[in-house]
Amino acid sequence: MATDGGTASDDLTPTYREEGSFERDMDYVPDRITKDARTPEHGPTDVRLWPVEPGRYRLVAAPACPWANRSLIVRHLLGLEDAISLGTPGPTHDARSWTFDRDPGGKDPVLGIERLQEAYFARFPDYEKGITVPAVVEVASGELVTNDFPWITHDLFHEWRDHHRPDAPDLWPDECREEMEEVMERIFTEVNNGVYRSGFAGSQEAYDDAYERLWTAMDWLEERLTDRRYLMGDAITEADVRLFTTLARFDAVYHGHFKCNRNKLTEMPALWGYARDLFQTPGFGETVDFEQIKAHYYVVHTDINPSGIVPQGPDPAVWQTPHDRAGL
Structure with missing residues (x-):
């Protein structure tokens, strides 16, 4: 693993x-x-x-x-x-x-x-x-x-x-497990943890390095998801679960609060379509609570946001817009 x-x-x-x-x-x-x-x-x-x-x-x-x-x-x-x-x-x-x-x-x-x-x-x-x-x-x-x-x-x-329920998805398919391990490793180090390296950087040099690494990985994911529906092909795996939880928080928290602000998730066509596709899949969107997500980061991280003010946006309704990825 x-x-x-x-x-x-x-x-x-x-x-x-x-x-x-x-x-x-x-x-x-x-x-x-x-x-x-x-x-x-x-x-x-x-x-x-x-x-x-x-x-x-x-x-x-x-x-x-x-x-x-x-x-x-x-x-x-x-x-x-x-x-x-x-x-x-x-x-x-x-x-x-x-x-x-x-x-x-x-x-x-x-x-x-x-x-x-x-x-x-x-x-x-x-x-x-x-x-x-x-x-x-x-x-x-x-x-x-x-x-x-x-x-x-x-x-x-x-x-x-x-x-498991009878129609539970195969989240760890044997035929692509080795590649999936590599994909998940890169997602964790560069994206899941990458946003934290940017947000909690203790020096300009550390932030610059974290920022560049994050966006190199985001560009790799954008390219990978341009011609495939999910990270490993045409079915949801554990790799998609691991990436989704970061994407779900990206525009609401990481873009501004963690200074990951080259662009928003909504400005990356493949990743944004992919994220909405997952959000609208049973099991994903209903686990996401944007009000709690924003309250956690903006209230708990007093060193980054000493005022404790929680932003009102972005509008969560955008997650329900058509994603047009079913044909990939």
């Missing part, structure tokens, strides 16, 4: 290399949920293995966060809503933790906690790292199982197959 490390939420206190470039934390709780707690073929195996068991786990995923948004999409595409329940923290967490401030009484209705931090501490009382989403929590114990977000979606597909 392509390396996809990084803090799964948006850091309040970014860390930097000496030259001022943003460096994403790559250390997670790496436990895996596998069928019958088996040793998986791919990925880390020297970890605690938990068995697939419908109803045992709760996915905690804030709609505001792009890394968590992946898991929301995959859970929906595979039809796992009845097998894995969902908790949704609000968008404006503080330095301590994501909170369930939008639930009645400010508590998750299943876990009964106010802060996701409580599930981390239930498993690791001395946990010192950031409290990130997505996270999988064991309902009975209230303990964190894993927050290793790239493997969460990987295992939802490979290990929970017995509980």
